[in-house]
Amino acid sequence: MSLALTEALADYLNHVRAERGLSANTVAAYRRDLNRYVGFLAGRGVTQVGEVTTVDITEFVRHLSEAQAPASVARHVVSVRGLHAFLVDESLTRDDPAAEVSPPKLTQRLPKALSVDDVTRILDAPDRTSVVGLRDAALLELLYGTGARVSEICSLDVDEVSAALADPDAGLRLLGKGGKERVVPIGSYAAGAVSDYLVRARPSLAQASARHDPALLLNQRGRRLSRQSAWAVMQRAAEGAAIRAEVSPHSLRHSFATHLLDGGADLRVVQELLGHSSVATTQIYTLVTIEHLREVHAAAHPRAR
Structure with missing residues (x-):
């Protein structure tokens, strides 16, 4: 055939x-x-x-x-x-010529996590007296507060988040890779920032478009905020916080995981929060915390050097 x-x-x-x-x-x-x-x-x-x-x-x-x-x-x-x-x-061929071809081995790269102080400065950077600043604050607080991927946050609708705000114990439902759904807690800081945005900013942004958009986060044209725009928000906040390191929305996800493990969280709990299908994917963050311990040991111990 x-x-x-x-x-x-x-x-x-x-x-x-x-x-x-x-x-x-x-x-x-x-x-x-x-x-x-x-x-x-x-x-x-x-x-x-x-x-x-x-x-x-x-x-x-x-x-x-x-x-x-x-x-x-x-x-x-x-x-x-x-x-x-x-x-x-599918029985469309008998032989698999690719079965013995292996991908090149990759050097394991540690995710870049920000310090707690750097994250705090980024989260405090948006001007919360302005409409756009309130939206940016809601985005950043959600990214760090839930550990979600930027695509997961940008795809949220108002109704989904309103349900989580009305019943914090129920958590926030996120749709991850492959359509896999998970529920994550929404902390008080993220909940407060989102509530402020919904009351004081989103109605103004929504007026810019004649078409009703159910999206939680809107751009200045009243349409759903894109991942590219979310990246620009992160860059703007990092610049305002005088962060020199290269950052992206994913930096907050990495920081979320690292800070949880540093605080003593169980690896499998972090796996569930991040939506990783395998705990092996999450284990890379343990390397970050071990590296941090080495740095502290080398700097503080009199016989470390």
Whole structure:
């Protein structure tokens, strides 16, 4: 049975979208990676699924490695392996030429956590006497107070947050990667900042648009705040707080996890709060706290040096 690679790719993308429930952004990433792969194979005269060999895939990886970072190469390999595993599972081919191709090993990078003082200065940076400042404060307090991804906060609607404010014991429901739902506590600082924003700022922002938008966080056109705009909010706050380190909304998520572990929180509790499917993903934060202990030991102990 002969199947064109372009048809196989379309089938696979439909599968990950419909059957696995992956987000639109993740599906788009798969599409970009696999279009590059199929294009590379076409340049080698390979257009049918049954014609692909392990050598072809190895050459694709080598080609990528000449211009791409190891993390990008690894992501492409995962995409390619997913495609070929799908084709075997669906009996569209008998052999999996990608099974023996491994992604390059990545150096483990520790997440960059801010100190508690730096986080406090960032959270205090927005001007809470202005409409935009109240919105920025609500965004930043939610990011640090819940440890949520910026996409999870930007996707929240007013009704979802109002329910959590009305019943703090119920927690805030977040929709994470792969449509996985979790409930996180919403602390008093975040709840206060959101309440102030809803009463004193959001009505003004909503007036800028003729269309009612259910989003919690609005931009100055009365539309849902984007992740890119949230990044700009973080940059503005960091600049106002005189933070020299490179920061992003994700820095508050990293700081949330690190500060919890520093305070004695159980690793599996932090795993649940972050929405990690595996505790192994969360364990990287224990390396951050151990590194901090080493620094304190080296600086304070008379025989450490």
